[in-house]
Amino acid sequence: MGETVLDYEAEAARYDETRGGVPRAAAAAAGVLRLLPPGTRTLVDVACGTGLVTARLARPGLAVYGADAAHAMLRTAAGRLPGRAVRADARALPLPDGSVDAVSAVWLLHLVPFADEIVAEAARVLRPGGVFVTTVDKDAAHDTGSDVDTLLRPHRAAPEAARDATGAVTAHAAAHGLAPGPATRFTGHGQGATPRGTAGKLRRGYYASWFHGTPATVDALAAALAALPDQDRPRPEPSYRLASFVKLPAAPGPVVPEGSASAR
16 A cells, blocks of 8 residues: 555644644644743744644743644644744755744654654754754654554554654654654643544555555454444543754864864
8 A cells, every 4th residue: 555645735624623622732732832842943844734732832031933834734724823934944944054943743743754854954944052853753652552552563564663652753853963852742632542443544645654454454344343342432531742842053074273273
């Protein structure tokens, strides 16, 4: 089964209501804020989507901006972030080098095959001492050990192979001058899986970042999910992990003795 990529232009109208809404967004924003160093004054939230999380990051003394590549997502975000939402690829932000104190990327790196480029761009726009905050191990967080997960687990990618695996993101960060900082967790409120809802999402390709199987596999899983009890009872909610990475100061250049040929 080839990889299915969601159409975020089409998803924008119902994106928030299908992904935990305000409670989940508020929990994510609180987690990001816990990892910002004192004195952080500017933050760019890349792939901000509808701006539901981004708008909840704003605090007195902290200017928050959102960037997203999808027109429809950005139209919604612009209403929540008036004058502070811009259409931009997370790999090419319209910002000078070393110009912001923080960059956040919530629920992004697991979706894309170019996570390294996003980390590199975050490192470019951060000032020394600035922080990049991102979710890691996102898909693994959804395996809460429920009966639904027991059926799905054989079809999940290995956690260490995920695009946003902690080890992989840490390696990308190190390659671009970012050192590991503190981490935290937050609850994915409203995201406890139900058998009926999971079957529907499988059929619509929602699990493209981790699902390995064929259309026949989807049919078999949907039938197995339909046989579970309590079709509409949510199972335990995921617990997401946020990691932070701090931009190191530039290494000093070699000291050239006064009077040497290379100093002239």
